[in-house]
Amino acid sequence: MPPQQEMEGQDDSEGRERSLSEWRTKLQTSLPKRPDWPGAPRDLPHVSPGQPYTSHDAYQPPRTLRHGDYTKQSAPLIDQVSNRWRGTEKASTVYVSEPEDHELRFCDLEDEGSCPNTIRDLVRSRRLRRMLAVFLVAAVMLYYGWKWYLQPRLQEEWSFKQGFLPARSNGTYGIARAGDFEGTAIQWLDSSLIPGGEADREGKRRLVFVGDIHGCKKELLHLLEKVGFDVKTDHLIATGDTVSKGPDNVGVLDELIRLKADSVRGNHEDRLLEAAKTILGTNLSPQSVAATSQGYAKDATLLKQLKPKHVRYLRDMPLMLRIPALPHASTARHQHKDRVAEDVIVVHAGVVPHVPLEKQDPYFVMNMRSIDDRTHLPSALRETKRGKSRPWMEIWNWYNDRLFRGRSLKGFHLYTTAEYEDEQASESQGWLGSLWDGLFGKGKAKMTPQIVVYGHDSKAGLQMHRWSKGLDSGCVAGGKLTALVLDASGKTEVVQVGCKNYKA
């Protein structure tokens, strides 16, 4: 480049500094010719520092300056453009050999740095192969782990949970008023009968729960003998359906009254009591089977055999019997699953979880076998027409497990104004408020899990789970008669006797 060469030449040859004015003249001569576009100045304006621009013949600025107009300091940039670039070498000529090889620049197989070659090197390398193998194995494990273990579990968890959440429905079971129950709906067990209670300091008392007896008196006596039943210390609680279908219905009732046993009302007792309103107390001859049904005719004959004390005993049966948690039973987490240390609810067929006991429909409490997944509406059938139902005790056990583990019920349905106001209050508190409450607050009453003892489902037989105990083992059809014995320490024992088949 001429200026550089010039400078080098100057240093080498002369070795003296040139003055500034000499430099200036040199530069000015090397500048290009005056441009000939219209309006161009004839000469570059001579500007010396400190002097205002006064030369009028070189350049005539307009009278009024407009935005974008040239000021005295600027000159068109085009004046400084030179053709020096023509002499420089292209940077790319060093790399590119010939114009036709432009396309293969990155894929040139002969070149060491190109893509295919680097990839080939990588693939051949051990390190990358190891990494790839590890990655593949991890991916396969993740995929199958998700598909076989995580996803089904999450799906099942969701299918249990969806019935409790309001998101997918416009309402739930337990809002409508439902049917009536004539008699006491919820009754607490007499406190003097509780094992380990105030009347039993030594903890000698026991509770004996028996499944559907259905008039099998001989088997009942045999079972009581096997259990070692002592009227002074033991208390018998039947889960309903004590009569109908069997050989000695009146005898069973007599026995229960003699033992001062408790029982909950089952669907057959319900039917009997309803029929009693029209059959008992009248002198009319019973209607024939042709005018009614076989079941009705049998009920009518049974009713004619009953005495007033039997009918009174049937009417005294509550819908649900509740037993408070045994005082001597420990609620330690590591205990065996056969321990009963929480509240017990005795019903004939089942209860729907999370719905308050007062809001349960009496018909369903005496008849249910399954619950609809979404609306939590019970059904007497094992599977509903809609098809999306599951046995009620599965959801009951899931729900009470959740309560037991202390997991929150946030977002679940609410049934009373008090609960709603509680939730609103806690929501408005925010996380800081709830933290304060948790550390220093009173701690509001948390829901505790409960155990359900029931009968009614003879086809399913004995069903012993952590939170539900199904005791109907189909005695009247030739199965077994089951008793669950509960003592003061919370320990349970299952005792069974065989039965004769009384179904014709």
Add this chain to the structure above:
Amino acid sequence: MGFNLSKLALYFSLLVCITTSGVSGLVKRDAPYEQVNDHPTFSHQKTDKDEPDKYFHESTFSEHYDGRFAEAPLIYEDRRSHLTALLHTYISAMQDMGAETWLMHGTLLGWYWNRAILPWDSDLDVMITERSLHHLATFHNMSIHHFSLPSPPTEPRLKRDYLLEINPHYKNSSVESVNKIDARWIDIETGLFIDITTLRRNATAHSLGEVDEMMVKDKHHYVYDDIFPLRVSSFEGAAVNVPFAYAEILVEEYGETALSEVHFENHRFDVERGEWRALRYAELVRFQRQGALLGGSFWGRKLDSESLFPD
């Protein structure tokens, strides 16, 4: 003679009065009959399009009215009180006549929710036994029952008449498409009625050995033990019978959502008050926009618009 003369004079003066009144309008009397007539002067029954065999007909303006006794349907506010009266009088009359009757279908659903008629219902559904039907047909067909209903203290008691009409096709026990209603309890003043169907024994099932099967002419099937023994309960303040397995019957007919969903037919079930409330258009729009029909863990919470539209 004099008597005849005075009579003659009377008639003559009457004639003069009548003729002059028409001309000059001097005589003041109450409005003419055809302008104030309550009851229609011609029938609004839709008879032409129905099949010739069909006994009961409905009005031309609505399926839930008898056109012989009404010209137009009642508005929403009036319908409720008339339906309630219809039900009370029906129960009372059936009890007097010794007929065994119980609630079914839509009326049973209203009983389940809050012991009241569902507000969007325009008719009531009941059932009777075959024996009761035969008794009514033999002794009480086409009887008009006069009732004097309670009213506010300052007003006179309401006088209403109800007609019990039995379909002569009641003797035919097979499933029919046109004559499935066996009897009607009709309010003569408004044309509202109760459809009465009969629970009969299922002859075909009976012959096949299933003795407890029952059927109704409108193709419903039931098991004897699902209906009997009947339970006694209350409905709109009156003692009524309901089927034994009421919940199962309702779920089978209407599905699970009918017993659980709080929003239906632009009404919302108010849990606190225990009644179905009609949503105003503004509320409906607001709910749809906010999506408050779904979601919300407490179904009994106050509808937001109550502060805007206080009753």
